[in-house]
Amino acid sequence: MKNIAIVGLGNMGQALLKGMLNSKAVDRKNVIGIEKDKSKADFVTENLNVKVFDNFEALKNVQTIIIAVKPQNIEEVLEKIKKIAEKKIIISIVAGITVNFIKKYLKNSKIVRCMPNTPALVLNGITGVYCDIVVNDEEKEIVKGILSSFGEVIFFENEDDIDKVTALSGSGPAYVFYFIDALIEAGVFIGLSRENAHQLVKKTFEGSLALLAQTSKEPSLLKAMVTSPAGTTINALKIFEKEGLKGTIMDAVMAAYKRSKELGRG
Template identity: 40%
Template sequence: MLKKKIAFIGPGVMAEAMIAGLLRQKLADAKNITASGPREERGEELRKKYGIKATTDNASAIHEADVVVLSVKPQRLTEVMKGLKGIRPDALVLSIIAGATIKKISSGLKHKTIVRSMPNTPGQIGEGITVWTASKEVTDEQQEMTRSILGALGEEVFVEDESYLDMATALSGSGPAYVFLFTEALIDAGVHMGFPRRIAEQLVLQTIKGSASYYQGASRHPATLRNQVTSPGGTSAEALYYLEKAGFRTAISRAVWAAYQRSLELGKEKPGHIDTHDEENT
């Protein structure tokens, strides 16, 4: 990996997380990493921070790359692929773009060695999880390279069936947004009762963190753990009654399903409205 040249097309948040992880784990050499995007100042920021190369010319970025990471917004992919015709035949193309199928990328690039993946936000601190799959042309060596690159973000899960990628996009890819919203709601509830916000934040964050760790170590169904803290006629029972009455469980299920449907739509969309912002938030 240290000798492999890696080009990131779209120097956004997740691209930076991958770069930072690769360098932190000494899986890549900074001089072999290039970030390419439309804004010179973003490239300069990454160059100063990590010592990598930066450019606004996608064609030059991919010229000698062993791995090309596609990390642009889904709406920009079709246009960006038009400028990526010089990818080496033996290079690996690794996409982290929501909804973009292997078929779409392969057709747009006229290239067959494709890995499609879906990381999530905690990857920025090495605590993420990425689901990925590969075209049949991806070699065993390239699969190991993929594991190393995605492993820099946290855990990685390989799946044979590409349809799982759209499901992962809705569940784990968008999942942090659901957790943050739930966290925000709990903190606001604490403030509404009268807690200072800083104390409400401390209580909620440690409760969520501790609950997740406890669940991970307990190896029991979450319903069993929930029952342990739900005394008959108690405060938890009262709160859970209102959550169920409000359709809490159904709302979550429908939200994830909506995200899944949107991921499928993104894979079929033709370029229409293109976000005028760059890839910094991808």
């Protein structure tokens, strides 16, 4: 794989870098970072043994540039790389920034918009990807090789789907932690110690996902396996249904999708 640069070594930039190094998708001598915060740059150099620069000169020799800065910083980055980005693959993970927006600055680059999620930190992420029409199959393979180093990858044909990915799996870890936290509180509410409730809930999630991974059964069937007639589980599920929890979850994801489109720039 040719040289890669990551611009912005914050939470996500570092997660992606660690993923690429740990999975051996990239050798550390073939990757560089660009980061303006000196403490983060020093941290990456010392801990990951990767060269980090505070200017954009070093990008001249790379094939692929991953942009991992916050949306408010994207324009300054595009402005700085526009002269050297020609024909390079530009992978943006910046939420809401469209391919057209990036194209206004980088007319002749191969632009890829994607949305990873925080489990990328432990090489267990999932990334939705949309490639501009000019990105060819060989370049798509390069993109896949990079992104699959920290989890699964799904390519989408419509850019609008990336806003849906943002609402579902991009924000998804927050929903999962919200539900885990609520269950722990419920355990405390019925009289368990917080420590025991935490252990019980955490392992229940881990075990349920392991079960799901080992079967072709739909989640609704796995749910039915726990739900005996007139038993305890159906009494709990009845409350979820009465309170409209499923509808609430659908509304919440729709709200996130709408917000992602609202925030979008392009």
